[in-house]
Amino acid sequence: MTVLKRTFKVQNEGFVNGVWGTETVIKNQGKQVIHIPECIANGQYLLRPEMIALHGARTAGGAQLYMECAQIEVTGGTGAKTPQTYSIPGIYKVRQLRDSVAQILTWFKANDPGITIDIYNSKGPYVIPGT
Template identity: 40%
Template sequence: MKSSTPALFAAGLLAQHAAAHSIFQQASSGSTDFDTLCTRMPPNNSPVTSVTSGDMTCNVGGTKGVSGFCEVNAGDEFTVEMHAQPGDRSCANEAIGGNHFGPVLIYMSKVDDASTADGSGDWFKVDEFGYDASTKTWGTDKLNENCGKRTFKIPSHIPAGDYLVRAEAIALHTANQPGGAQFYMSCYQVRISGGEGGQLPAGVKIPGAYSANDPGILVDIWGNDFNEYVIPGPPVIDSSYF
């Protein structure tokens, strides 16, 4: 990931931006491939760059629902899938390329009706992968290694019903300047059955969970002294929910 000539490398990154943009698109659970049935698809693969924008919730146009639901059971594994171009699920292509290194985060929000909810409720984090300094591996590297897929567990100890699942990747290749971080997210409409009920975890508002000056958002990942990354937002909910 490192470069001995950061200035030249950064200049090269600028030329790769458009080709490296990406979208969270498909979903699956176990042997069930939902494709884009429950995905609130963004209009294009461009990022959101303002942490205070309403587009941070579910991307551009993402506060409007779609007709489909992904139906799963509490405790099931759920997989979100990112690819650079709409409909392209080829594993031969990087999920998000162009040195768009950064974390991958998954949030959930309990809603009355996932097909109409605007995402203005509370969100709790259920999964994340930031940076492994020992292997110099980012969450986005993991996506690329796994054909764009990130799998997490639906919590077992939450109420049944409708939820929005928010999958997000943050590209940090130009995050050494304010507004340089790029946020790629999509929301999925998920209906959860079964489980052992319980109370919802404490949540945060999105936008509202991030600040432009957070150390995981305003950060120089190309500096020679970079060896630790602080993932933005709240921590993953307590293991007792799973």
């Protein structure tokens, strides 16, 4: 078993030209193309896609985070560049609220731009968390 120690961001999509990243995923029937940078080293990686539902994000704590994981092996990487990484544990912490309910505390705060936002009345650009 590999112990996950560091993580880095590969790709993100927000609100571009009037289209949300989630709309693209829905249009593609749940499929998303991810481009793994050639500059990273070969090896085992944990791919962890995350979607943030913002329909209830008008108030702090209203954003919903959906995460999945897949173990992948990168081959053909050059290892020419080491991306900026973040510690795990460190960016995610879990706090037990009730017997079956846990709150995931992440590297961003509940009131950060992009986490607390009124998507229906926002006039400015969307700030993707962690960018």
